[in-house]
Structures are given as structure tokens and as C-alpha cells.
Amino acid sequence: MAATDSxxxxxxxxxxxxxxxxxTATVTLTNPAKRNAQSPALWRGLVEAGRLLPGSVRVAVxxxxGRSFSAGLDRQAFTPEGFDGEPSFLDMGKGPAEELDAIIASYQEAFTWWRRSDLITIAAVQGHAIGAGFQLALACDLRVVAEDVQFAMRETSLGLVPDLTGTQPLVHLVGYARALEICATGRFVHAEEAERTGLANLVVPAEQLDAAVADLAAALLAxxxxxxxxxxxxxQGAVGRGLDEQRAAERAAQGRRLRDLVGQGD
Incomplete structure (x- = not known):
């Protein structure tokens, strides 16, 4: 990871x-002084990172x-002035519903491309992963976390809802009842619970996080x-299919693989 970032x-x-x-691609949030707090500009940067990925990339980390993965949305969004050159979230709430929907949809794009079927994506999470930070970790296929990790979904306590594509993966990983409790209370989920409930694929000491992610990436590339x-x-499609549909999808996929292996691909 260090070599990649250099x-x-x-x-x-x-x-x-x-x-x-x-x-292997590495996408790094680079504002440790603010615990990698998120903003619309950062979200556009994430969208651009996805757009710029070369076709040769198979794993994106x-x-x-710094000490935190991402402490969530920068609270400046809720001040009357907002961010320079950006609509204040307070002003957004006063605008037409269609316009508000389109703005939120544009923000969600930063959290969507991580699920592409041609990539496997890994979140390397240490320290705080709160709100939008939690949802960004949930956008990835896999999560390797440090022992000091603190996940929390704080949107409800602010009178909001998690709207950055995190609700579906959270329910899939931990179940409806636990997902509701985590979101409605805004409590912290620490490393032991994250691993036990499936939020984390692997928990390691903080100083071993980069090495563990590099090892996992190498295994995925094998x-x-x-x-x-x-x-x-x-x-990805298994949850939405019945057994017969999934069996058919497996047959079709295996057929493509076998034809490709013997040189008879389409």
C-alpha cells in the first residue's frame, strides 16, 4: 500500500x-486534519476516481x-453559508423536490461504482467511520478493519436518514433488526461486533492494516x-433470485467459462 501511494x-x-x-488501484482520502470529513467536492473526486480507473485494474482499495477512515459529513454543510461554491444543505431543503432528488442522486454516485462487477473493492478502515464514512465503507465489497475501528450511523440523530447507499448492504450484512437498531440509536459498533456480525471480513492491529489489505488484494488477484x-x-444477484433462477444463472455463467476455456467463447 505504501508503495502504491508513492x-x-x-x-x-x-x-x-x-x-x-x-x-490494484488505491483511492485515498487525504484530509486527516479533519478526519477525512466528506463534502460534495470530495464526492465528485470519488466519482472522478472511478471514471479514471484503467481497465487493467481488478482490485480497488x-x-x-491519518487516525480515522472518515468521520462523516463535514458539519459545514449544515451552516447557512455551506461550502464555497456549493448549495447549503439548508437551502437545498427549501428548494423544489425534484431538484433536491437530483442533487442527492449525484452525491450517491460517489458510493455506487465500488459495486461494479469487474472489480473487487476493499475498504481499509481505522478509527472513526461515521455516517457517510460508514456508508462509504459499506459501499465496498470487503472491509478489513483495525482493532480501533468505530462504526456509527448518526444520520437519524440529526433528523436525517442514511441516504448514501448504505442501508441495503447494512441489512444484507447484519440483518434488518440489528441494522434498524444501529441506525436508530446511532451507537458505535466496535471491531469485535463488526467481525462477529459480518460487517468486517478481518480485524487486525492498526499497524498491520495496510499489510493485511495488501495480502488480501494479492489473494484476490490469484x-x-x-x-x-x-x-x-x-x-450479487443471488439475494434477488429464487433458487431456480439462481441455478439457471449458475449454468449460464459456467457455460460461458467452459466455452472460454476451450476457446469457444462468443
């Missing part, structure tokens, strides 16, 4: 840096500089790319 970045703006080392892409697509 490479010449393809993007380095608005608190987001993108570097690529072979088949998301990490935050299998042929097309087989991993087909498998991810099968698993």
Missing part, C-alpha cells in the same frame, strides 16, 4: 488521491490518511479475472 497519482484533488500499481467477475455477479 506512485504518481492519476488524481489528487478535493481530498481524494488515486494511484494505480498494476492491477479505499483508505483514509484467480483468473473472468472467473472472479462471473462469481461476483452470481453472488
Amino acid at each position: 506512485a504518481t497519482p492519476l488524481l489528487d484533488q478535493d481530498g481524494v488521491r488515486l494511484t494505480v500499481d498494476g492491477a 479505499l483508505r483514509g490518511e 484467480a483468473p479475472r473472468d472467473a472472479v467477475v462471473e462469481t461476483k455477479a452470481l453472488l
